[in-house]
Amino acid sequence: MSQLNIRAINADLQKLANEELNEMPERVAADIEALRTWIQQQPHLRARDDDQFLLSFLRGCKFSLEKAKGKIDKYYTLRTKYPDFFGAYDVNDPKIRAVFNAGIILLLPKPLHEQGPRIILIRQGALPADEYTIEHFIRAASHLQEIIIRNDDHAIISGMISIIDIENCTPGHVMQMTPSVMKKMSIHAEEAVPLRPKQQHFIHIPSGFETVFNAIRPLMTKKQQNRISVHAENLDRFYEHVPRSYLPVEYGGDNGTIAEIISYTNKQLDEYRDYFKENKNYGTDESLRSGKPIDFESLFGVEGSFRKLEVD
Structure with missing residues (x-):
């Protein structure tokens, strides 16, 4: 078996991977090879x-080979079926750059408590709702997610904390979050991406938001x-989770x-253009x-009950 081409991680992250993700360093090469062999045997999957890349999926599935197979399949299945949402093909797309340049999605450089989860800040109201659609936002997020999957050991091993600041959100922003969109985002985040969400905080909540939130929950x-x-406005409880x-x-x-952060993200996008x-x-x-x-239509349609993707 050839030598692995993976990044070395520090001792603290390795300890966390071993204890929380069931990683056994002496078995990693065999696990990666088993996953690669399975991919090559699937006629429908490229x-x-x-x-x-494969190590990130194994870590994101706590080294369950069957779960990693399912996530990789769904990752590419959803991207193929819904490229307007999950397609990560073109960093020169002006709408995608507009999302990043407005600071709508910010991957913060320092993880929580240095070795803890990576923090992502989403400022949904940073651009007027008539200047971009929710599809542009999700497609931009898909590009950043793939860079995280390839580059960010803290996010893969320690997990991620999302902060959604809706201070400047308007009814136009809220109306973009239709039930169909919510279902797509929920399935993709939970079943197709090998990231480990730990917490999600909505901050600067305006009056009436909880009514809307309870409808989409x-x-x-x-x-x-x-x-x-x-x-809401008092963020003391939030700071207990994420210190200021x-x-x-x-x-x-x-x-x-x-x-x-915007400048660094644009640099990463430029570096990954050919990728x-x-x-x-x-x-x-x-x-x-x-x-x-x-x-797909039954799964993600507005009507019908919420169901999970099932892949043979």
């Missing part, structure tokens, strides 16, 4: 299979619902300025899938 999985905390120092300078912290172009070579062909094809 997926990246380099060591680092049932569209989330139980796990997602349990991770969510809602905070771990927020950007504009939020009273010292975890980078918004301008610095994302290559993503056109990967995906699924449902006509070649063994067993019953997935009924």
Whole structure:
């Protein structure tokens, strides 16, 4: 078996991976090879299979080979079926750059307590709702997610904390979150991406938001619902989870300025330009899938009950 081409991680992260993710360093090479072999045996699936990419999925599934197979399949299945949402192919797309340049999605440089979860700040109202759609936002997030999957050991091993600041959100922003969109986002986040969400905090909640939130809450999985905390103007309880120092300078912290984070993200997108172009070579062909094809319309339609993706 050839030598693995993966990043070395520090002792603290390795200890966490061993204890919480069931990682056994002496077995990692065999686990990666088993996952790669399975991918190559799937006639419907064209997926990246380099060591680092596959290791992220194994870690994101606590080294359950069967769960990692399912996540990789769903990752490419959803991208192929819904490229307007999950397609990560073109970092030069002006709408995607507009989302990042407005600071709507900010991946903060310092993880919580140095070795803890990576923190992502979402400022949904940073652009007027008539200048971008929810599809642009999700597609931009999909590009950043893939960079995280490839680059960010803290996010993969320690997990992620999401902070959603809706201070400047308008009814136009809220109306974009239709039940169909919510279902797509929920399934993708929970079943297709090898990231480990730990907490989700909504801050600067305006009057009446909880009514809207309670209407969309049932569209989330139980796990997602349990991770969510809602905070109004008094953020003391929020700071118990995420101390102020771990927020950007504009939020009273010292975890980078918004301008610095935007600049770094744009640099990463530029560096990955050719990589994302290559993503056109990967995906699924449902006509070649063994067993019953997935009924996407029933799964994600506005009507009907919420159900999980089932992949043979």
